[in-house]
Amino acid sequence: xxxxxxxxxxxxxxxxxxxxxxxxxxxxxxxxxxxxxxxxxxxxxxxxxxxxxxxxxxxxxxxxxxxxxxxxxxxxxxxxxxxxxxxxxxxxxxxxxxxxxxxxxxxxxxxxxxxxxxxxxxxxxxxxxxxxxxxxxxxxxxxxxxxxxxxxxxxxxxxxxxxxxxxxxxxxxxxxxxxxxxxxxxxxxxxxxxxxxxxxxxxxxxxxxxxxxxxxxxxxxxxxxxxxxxxxxxxxxxxxxxxxxxxxxxxxxxxxxxxxxxxxxxxxxxxxxxxxxxxxxxxxxxxxxxxxxxxxxxxxxxxxxxxxxxxxxxxxxxxxxxxxxxxxxxxxxxxxxxxxxxxxxx
Amino acid sequence: xxxxxxxxxxxxxxxxxxxxxxxxxxxxxxxxxxxxxxxxxxxxxxxxxxxxxxxxxxxxxxxxxxxxxxxxxxxxxxxxxxxxxxxxxxxxxxxxxxxxxxxxxxxxxxxxxxxxxxxxxxxxxxxxxxxxxxxxxxxxxxxxxxxxxxxxxxxxxxxxxxxxxxxxxxxxxxxxxxxxxxxxxxxxxxxxxxxxxxxxxxxxxxxxxxxxxxxxxxxxxxxxxxxxxxxxxxxxxxxxxxxxxxxxxxxxxxxxxxxxxxxxxxxxxxxxxxxxxxxxxxxxxxxxxxxxxxxxxxxxxxxxxxxxxxxxxxxxxxxxxxxxxxxxxxxxxxxxxxxxxxxxxx
Numbered sequence: 001x002x003x004x005x006x007x008x009x010x011x012x013x014x015x016x017x018x019x020x021x022x023x024x025x026x027x028x029x030x031x032x033x034x035x036x037x038x039x040x041x042x043x044x045x046x047x048x049x050x051x052x053x054x055x056x057x058x059x060x061x062x063x064x065x066x067x068x069x070x071x072x073x074x075x076x077x078x079x080x081x082x083x084x085x086x087x088x089x090x091x092x093x094x095x096x097x098x099x100x101x102x103x104x105x106x107x108x109x110x111x112x113x114x115x116x117x118x119x120x121x122x123x124x125x126x127x128x129x130x131x132x133x134x135x136x137x138x139x140x141x142x143x144x145x146x147x148x149x150x151x152x153x154x155x156x157x158x159x160x161x162x163x164x165x166x167x168x169x170x171x172x173x174x175x176x177x178x179x180x181x182x183x184x185x186x187x188x189x190x191x192x193x194x195x196x197x198x199x200x201x202x203x204x205x206x207x208x209x210x211x212x213x214x215x216x217x218x219x220x221x222x223x224x225x226x227x228x229x230x231x232x233x234x235x236x237x238x239x240x241x242x243x244x245x246x247x248x249x250x251x252x253x254x255x256x257x258x259x260x261x262x263x264x265x266x267x268x269x270x271x272x273x274x275x276x277x278x279x280x281x282x283x284x285x286x287x288x289x290x291x292x293x294x295x296x297x298x299x300x301x302x303x304x305x306x307x308x309x310x311x312x313x314x315x316x317x318x319x320x321x322x323x324x325x326x327x328x329x330x331x332x333x334x335x336x337x338x339x340x341x342x343x344x345x346x
Numbered sequence: 347x348x349x350x351x352x353x354x355x356x357x358x359x360x361x362x363x364x365x366x367x368x369x370x371x372x373x374x375x376x377x378x379x380x381x382x383x384x385x386x387x388x389x390x391x392x393x394x395x396x397x398x399x400x401x402x403x404x405x406x407x408x409x410x411x412x413x414x415x416x417x418x419x420x421x422x423x424x425x426x427x428x429x430x431x432x433x434x435x436x437x438x439x440x441x442x443x444x445x446x447x448x449x450x451x452x453x454x455x456x457x458x459x460x461x462x463x464x465x466x467x468x469x470x471x472x473x474x475x476x477x478x479x480x481x482x483x484x485x486x487x488x489x490x491x492x493x494x495x496x497x498x499x500x501x502x503x504x505x506x507x508x509x510x511x512x513x514x515x516x517x518x519x520x521x522x523x524x525x526x527x528x529x530x531x532x533x534x535x536x537x538x539x540x541x542x543x544x545x546x547x548x549x550x551x552x553x554x555x556x557x558x559x560x561x562x563x564x565x566x567x568x569x570x571x572x573x574x575x576x577x578x579x580x581x582x583x584x585x586x587x588x589x590x591x592x593x594x595x596x597x598x599x600x601x602x603x604x605x606x607x608x609x610x611x612x613x614x615x616x617x618x619x620x621x622x623x624x625x626x627x628x629x630x631x632x633x634x635x636x637x638x639x640x641x642x643x644x645x646x647x648x649x650x651x652x653x654x655x656x657x658x659x660x661x662x663x664x665x666x667x668x669x670x671x672x673x674x675x676x677x678x679x680x681x682x683x684x685x686x687x688x689x690x691x692x
Contacts, residue, residue, distance in 0.1 A: 074536070138596055148531055151539055185494055185584040190420070193497055193581060219588025223596035235539060236582045238531040240589045242565025247593040250484055250569035254628055255601070258621040265621035272614025275604040282600055 004034045005323045006101050007316060008094040011041030012068035012087040014106025014305045014312075018042075021106065022049035024303075024312025026056045031313075032320050035059060038100045040087035042066055065090055069115075071108045071305055078111030079118060088112060092119045095298035101323035104290075104315050106303035113149055113293065120298040123328075125335045126160055129295035130234070131302065132168055133241055134288045134318070137225025143169045143178075144222065146234040147241045147291065153233030155198035158182065159342055162203055163334050164294040165229040166211040171325040172318075177210050178228035181217035183236060192216065199231075202345045208338040210330075248283055286311035290318040292327075299327055350380045351669045352447050353662060354440040357387030358414035358433040360452025360651045360658075364388075367452065368395035370649075370658025372402050377659075378666050381405060384446045386433035388412055411436055415461075417454045417651060424457030425464060434458060438465045441644035447669035450636075450661050452649040459495055459639065466644040469674075471681045472506055475641035476580070477648065478514055479587055480634045480664070483571025489515045489524075490568065492580040493587045493637065499579035501544035504528065505688055508549055509680050510640040511575035512557040517671040518664075523556050524574035527563035529582060538562065545577075548691045554684040556676075594629055632657035636664040638673075645673055 009025060011018040018041055029035050037060040039046065046064075050057040067086040069078045082089050088107050094100040096119055105112050109131070117129055132145035145165045146153075153161075162180045169178035182200055184192040189200065196216070203213040214227045219240060222230060232240070259269040259276075269276065281287070285304070289311040293300035299322045303315035355371060357364040364387055375381050383406040385392060392410075396403040413432040415424045428435050434453050440446040442465055451458050455477070463475055478491035489511045492499075499507075508526045515524035528546055530538040535546065542562070549559040560573045565586060568576060578586070605615040605622075615622065627633070631650070635657040639646035645668045649661035 138599055151531065183585060185497065185581055219585040219590075220592030220595070222589055223592035232585075235531055236585050239529060239565040239578075239582050240585050243568055243586045243589045244565075244593045246566030246569035247590045248597060249566070251594060251597045251629070253484055254625055258625040258628075259618060261621060261624070265618040268614040268616065268618025268621065270614065271617060272605060272611045275607060275611035275614065278607070279600055279604040282604075283597070 006036045008038045008091040008100035008103040010091040010105035023309035026053040027313035028316035040090040075110040075114035102299040102319040104301045120296040126295040132292045139225030144230045148238035158199035167331040180229040181214045181227035183232035184216040290315035352382045354384045354437040354446035354449040356437040356451035369655035372399040373659035374662035386436040421456040421460035448645040448665040450647045466642040472641040478638045485571030490576045494584035504545035513677040526575040527560045527573035529578035530562040636661035
């Protein structure tokens with residue numbers, strides 16, 4: 001892409017709104033100096049922050065709106081009060097109008113998904129959108145989807161997730177033919193729900209470009225990084241994601257307690273503090289902040305609502321990668337090429 | 347219970363069979379000297395091990411059988427070749443005949459569940475059996491069920507799981523009125539699958555003895571120990587269990603690498619080695635080894651197939667607790683008392 005990447009920002013989203021979004025944008029801009037922002041929010045809040053971050057100000061177009069979607073708005077409520085005029089809606093619409101390449105919001109997930117689906121619409125051949133997470137593993141990182149956009153899935157939806165997830169893996173991990181596994185309760189072909197078994201059959205029997213079907217994987221394969229892309233419907237995916245986050249926190253807490261219990265342990269901690277700092281950084285959820293909404297005619301990045309500037313900057317980095325590697329084009333291309341064969345297999 | 351607890355052992359189950367089962371039984375016997383075993387297996391393998399563990403031999407009745415269910419047998423295969431004659435079947439049947447109070451097997455889960463269901467039958471009011479896991483948390487331990495016995499669930503099945511899980515929590519944690527949460531993708535009442543929402547309504551509206559309904563919980567509440575009993579259907583439950591196990595291993599591996607990377611870290615590790623040993627013990631999966639099959643007319647404990655004698659002994663300990671606190675009686679009592687109200691609420 002020769003022209004600069006343009007990122008629309010919902011400055012009012014998240015627990016801390018503009019006070020995190022603007023400093024986050026400033027951090028990301030240092031890493032990608034060519035970046036341009038289109039920022040939507042309340043000028044009373046945003047204008048002073050733009051003054052405080054002159055580089056962001058110089059790289060941005062700012063649009064004032066007084067309407068903001070609250071973190072506790074239900075999707076229907078958010079649509080009713082925020083459609084056509086909230087910072088969230090306007091940032092999404094910038095992508096639809098071609099004024100931005102990708103949008104980042106730390107606003108509430110349900111509202112963001114509802115607005116994005118309403119405004120951008122789903123892609124051809126795709127019935128329902130999905131949220132993909134980037135999952136740290138022992139081998140590096142994997143893509144896991146869907147982590148909560150929709151609940152329940154028939155086989156074709158799971159196959160669509162496989163196609164979209166492998167396109168995302170190509171962009172994020174720069175590999176030509178990512179391996180894809182279907183999350184199940186056993187690796188044998190006879191196990192699991194019908195939809196998962198049927199999706200396995202379709203993926204086995206269909207030649208899909210840039211996708212190497214691996215077979216079924218189980219919950220413990222997530223942390224191992226057995227495959228580049230793990231496909232599951234949103235209920236199990238969301239539970240897996242939050243279970244892993246909870247377990248990581250639990251063990252970090254065990255470790256903290258263990259290192260505090262005796263004098264010897266505290267002495268040991270002192271010597272090994274560099275190693276502990278490295279471990280802490282590795283486990284820092286801000287490093288992999290950003291869920292990717294897939295299946296829409298535009299790329300939406302959801303930042304964690306409670307994150308800080310460092311975390312928001314990671315979400316902007318991710319948005320930058322999506323736009324500069326033309327994620328949407330790659331998904332469209334694969335869908336166009338694979339769909340006849342996939343449909344024949346259904 | 348005044349007479350000794352009698353535990354039936356499938357000596358041929360698990361990756362290592364009798365060479366783990368017998369030493370495991372010996373360890374458990376040291377902790378519960380009054381224990382009696384009824385052991386089923388091939389005498390060529392078992393007899394020498396009984397000679398090596400004279401205390402176990404003195405506390406056991408041994409029954410020879412040449413038929414053993416293999417770890418890779420499908421449930422149907424296991425039933426076909428092992429019914430009425432395998433060590434697994436005979437150990438289960440000892441419970442049915444009243445010759446043992448509980449059975450422990452490290453054999454393959456699918457086969458064990460199929461045989462147990464066929465032999466013992468489900469309890470009155472219970473449609474499908476479940477597997478409950480004891481889950482280490484920041485507050486101590488919780489019960490999580492179903493972790494993989496059956497896939498998919500309607501509301502009544504989830505309510506049954508809540509009743510059985512809270513009875514198990516009463517026995518294992520010695521609390522009179524355990525808190526129960528339904529695993530979901532959000533804590534708001536409008537979120538999630540229909541069956542989960544409907545089960546939430548029934549649990550909210552029905553007075554069930556010895557059960558305090560908490561509401562919905564999410565994946566990260568598992569590690570926090572937000573409730574004593576977490577209820578979910580077997581697909582999501584199995585994925586959550588294995589995801590947590592995988593994440594724990596992943597972080598342990600990160601920690602090992604961090605502590606090995608620099609000289610300072612290794613020095614720190616040396617000083618803090620007592621703390622690391624305590625942490626390792628805390629994370630040791632052998633400590634909480636043993637899934638409990640619930641909903642059958644008899645208690646079956648499934649030990650992890652790959653465990654060692656220490657792990658198998660934990661499963662025997664768990665079996666001992668179940669029998670001495672009369673788990674089945676407690677479940678029956680609650681079901682009898684709660685069922686009219688539950689049925690009215692459906």
